[in-house]
Amino acid sequence: MHRHVVLAFISSQTPRELLDSALWLDPADSDFTATGLRVAFTLRLHRVMTVSTSLLRRELGSLSPRVRALATAKLRSLFSQ
Numbered sequence: 903m904h905r906h907v908v909l910a911f912i913s914s915q916t917p918r919e920l921l922d923s924a925l926w927l928d929p930a931d932s933d934f935t936a937t938g939l940r941v942a943f944t945l946r947l948h949r950v951m952t953v954s955t956s957l958l959r960r961e962l963g964s965l966s967p968r969v970r971a972l973a974t975a976k977l978r979s980l981f982s983q
Contacts, residue, residue: 907958910973911949914941923948923980925973938963947976 920926927934928942937943939962965973 905955906952907955908950908952911946911951912939912943913946914943916942917944920944921946921948923976925969925976927969933966933969936963936966936969945973947973947980 916926917924924947925945926942927937927945929940
């Protein structure tokens with residue numbers, strides 16, 4: 903069985919304009935703590951890649967169910983175009 907995950911690019915730089923395919927989270931968001939990150943970030947869903955799980959060393963955090971639902975909606979919109 904192939905063990906791969908799809909990863910999305912994240913950036914700590916706040917964009918001037920947020921693309922429809924991006925999601926911005928900051929520490930003031932109640933779901934931020936679950937991410938394991940320390941600073942605000944932009945999840946750039948238009949920049950994804952597939953990686954073998956053997957390359958991953960550890961899991962930093964995760965997206966809350968609410969944020970995961972937002973990301974899923976953005977991905978569906980992005981790939982339906």
